[in-house]
Amino acid sequence: MSHIVIDENRCKACYLCIKECPKNLIKVSDKTNNLGANIVEFCDPEHKCIGCAMCATRCPDLAITEVYRG
Amino acid sequence: MATQVFKIADTFRKDAKYTFCPGCDHGVAIRLVAEVLDELGLRDNAIVAAAIGCSVTIYDFLNIDALESPHGRAMAEATGIKRARPDKFVFTYQGDGDFASIGLAESMHAALRGEKLSAICINNTTYGMTGGQLGPTTLVGQVTTTSPTGRNLEYYGYPIKIAEHIALCDGTAFSARVSLDTVANIRKAKQAIKKAFEVQMKGLGFGFVEILSSCPTNWRMTPEQAHDRVRNEMMEVFKPGIYKDITEN
Numbered sequence: 420m421s422h423i424v425i426d427e428n429r430c431k432a433c434y435l436c437i438k439e440c441p442k443n444l445i446k447v448s449d450k451t452n453n454l455g456a457n458i459v460e461f462c463d464p465e466h467k468c469i470g471c472a473m474c475a476t477r478c479p480d481l482a483i484t485e486v487y488r489g
Numbered sequence: 490m491a492t493q494v495f496k497i498a499d500t501f502r503k504d505a506k507y508t509f510c511p512g513c514d515h516g517v518a519i520r521l522v523a524e525v526l527d528e529l530g531l532r533d534n535a536i537v538a539a540a541i542g543c544s545v546t547i548y549d550f551l552n553i554d555a556l557e558s559p560h561g562r563a564m565a566e567a568t569g570i571k572r573a574r575p576d577k578f579v580f581t582y583q584g585d586g587d588f589a590s591i592g593l594a595e596s597m598h599a600a601l602r603g604e605k606l607s608a609i610c611i612n613n614t615t616y617g618m619t620g621g622q623l624g625p626t627t628l629v630g631q632v633t634t635t636s637p638t639g640r641n642l643e644y645y646g647y648p649i650k651i652a653e654h655i656a657l658c659d660g661t662a663f664s665a666r667v668s669l670d671t672v673a674n675i676r677k678a679k680q681a682i683k684k685a686f687e688v689q690m691k692g693l694g695f696g697f698v699e700i701l702s703s704c705p706t707n708w709r710m711t712p713e714q715a716h717d718r719v720r721n722e723m724m725e726v727f728k729p730g731i732y733k734d735i736t737e738n
Contacts, residue, residue, distance in 0.1 A: 420491055433512035433705075433712040439672060456511075472495040473672045479516035479712075480507050486495035 421470035421488050423461050429482035432456035436474040436483065442467045445474060458482075498523035500532045505550045512712025514669040514702035515543055518611055519550055521679045522582065525686055526553065531578045538567040540583035540592070543617045547582045561592025564599040567606050578689065580607040585699075586616045589651050590625040596655075600695045603660025607685045607696040610651060612666075613704040614723060621707030625649045628726055633707075648726065652699040656732035662694030664733040668701040670719040674729070684734070693735060701727055 430452060436459060437445050444467060448460040459482075461468075470488025497503070500523040507516045526532050535553045539545050541560040548555035558566040563581040571579045581588075588596050588610040599606060615633055616622040622635040626648045630639040640648075652666035663685050667678035678700060685696030701723050703715035710718065 422491070429506055431507075431511035435512060435712050435716075438713065470491070470494055475495040476672045476675050477517075479509070479513055480511075481497055481501070481516065481520060483495070484497055485493060487491035488494045489491040 420466055421468040422463065423468065423474060423483050423487075424485040425459065425461060426482050426484045427452045427458050428454070429480050429484075430456060430458040431480050431482075432458065433479065434459065435477050435479065439473040439477045441471065441473065442469065444468055498527045500524075500526045500552055502550055502552050507550065508546055509543065510706040512703065512705045512715060513543070514613075514700075515611060517669050517675060518609065518678075518700050518702060519547055519582075521675070521682055522547075522609065523551055525679060525683045526551070529683070529686055529690065531686070534576075535578045535580070536570055536574075538563040538570065538579065538581045540581060540587040542584040542587050542619075544582050544584045544587065544611055561587050561590070562595055563587065564592060564595040564604075564606070564608065567608075568599055568602075568604050571604060571606055575605070578686070580609065580686065580689070582609045583611070584617065585610060585612040585614070585626045585651065586624045589649050593625075597658065600655050600658035600661045600697065603662075603694045605689050605692055605694065607689045608698070609682065609685070610697070610699045611702045612651065612699050612723075612727065613702045614648070615704055615707050617704045617707055621704070626651070626727075628722060650727060652697065652727075652732050655695070655697045658695070660694050661697060661733050662688035662735045663696040663731075665697070665731040666699040666701065666727060666729050668719060668724060668729050669703070670701070670716045670724070681731070684736075688736065699727070701729070
């Protein structure tokens with residue numbers, strides 16, 4: 420099952436990943452991290468993620484640390 | 490069974506977290522450098538000459554040997570390292586102010602001498618760390634803290650096109666300009682960095698990559714608006730492309 424892993428404490432809330440996801444699976448969360456930033460979260464209840472790694476390629480802070488495809 | 494298609498490069502220090510502003514493309518550029526060092530197997534053999542500016546913090550993030558240079562002198566220092574230890578892989582990671590203003594003489598002469606070095610230059614059209622002053626690559630009309638009415642052509646002249654100038658030097662083996670505004674361009678940027686590193690490994694000459702990057706904080710923009718500016722304004726003046734590649738023929 421394709422999915423991504425987000426390191427919450429690396430996220431600086433630039434939200435560049437949200438626009439990159441072709442399936443719109445990344446959303447702004449209500450949670451804040453230790454920087455006080457409203458982090459992003461991965462919401463994929465219907466398993467739509469294709470593991471393209473566009474979000475991880477775009478993320479300037481390495482907050483998306485792992486991407487799995489298959 | 491899911492296969493892993495993305496992971497943090499082994500060259501990247503696992504405990505390190507970027508100290509750049511949100512949306513800054515330095516993070517992408519350093520990640521690409523780390524991935525290329527991994528792929529070319531250079532981690533144990535590489536030395537980076539760090540420059541002054543936001544680019545200086547590269548040694549906090551990469552698990553390789555590093556030396557800090559005075560402002561603009563990274564190419565001179567890298568020349569010394571490479572001549573003393575020709576078996577090592579030596580590269581610099583500099584900003585546009587460091588590479589093309591304060592260090593222009595060092596940079597141009599390293600290319601003219603055909604030093605077996607690689608250089609990465611981040612072009613964000615401003616001095617980022619010191620508060621967004623006018624730099625050598627600031628676009629005509631661009632508002633900065635030291636040009637509040639915009640860069641005046643009569644007074645300041647034209648911005649420097651670094652990749653084209655380096656390509657004119659006979660000692661240059663590879664010179665390219667890439668951008669980080671889209672995912673497709675980030676992937677092209679990685680290929681260019683790889684090429685600039687490979688020409689040094691083969692002993693062909695000087696390898697150079699200019700990376701068009703955003704500076705949302707000093708441009709007073711959101712990260713997304715900053716990438717739009719890279720695409721619509723910077724790439725109109727600084728055309729991406731490969732300006733010299735002696736391995737092509």
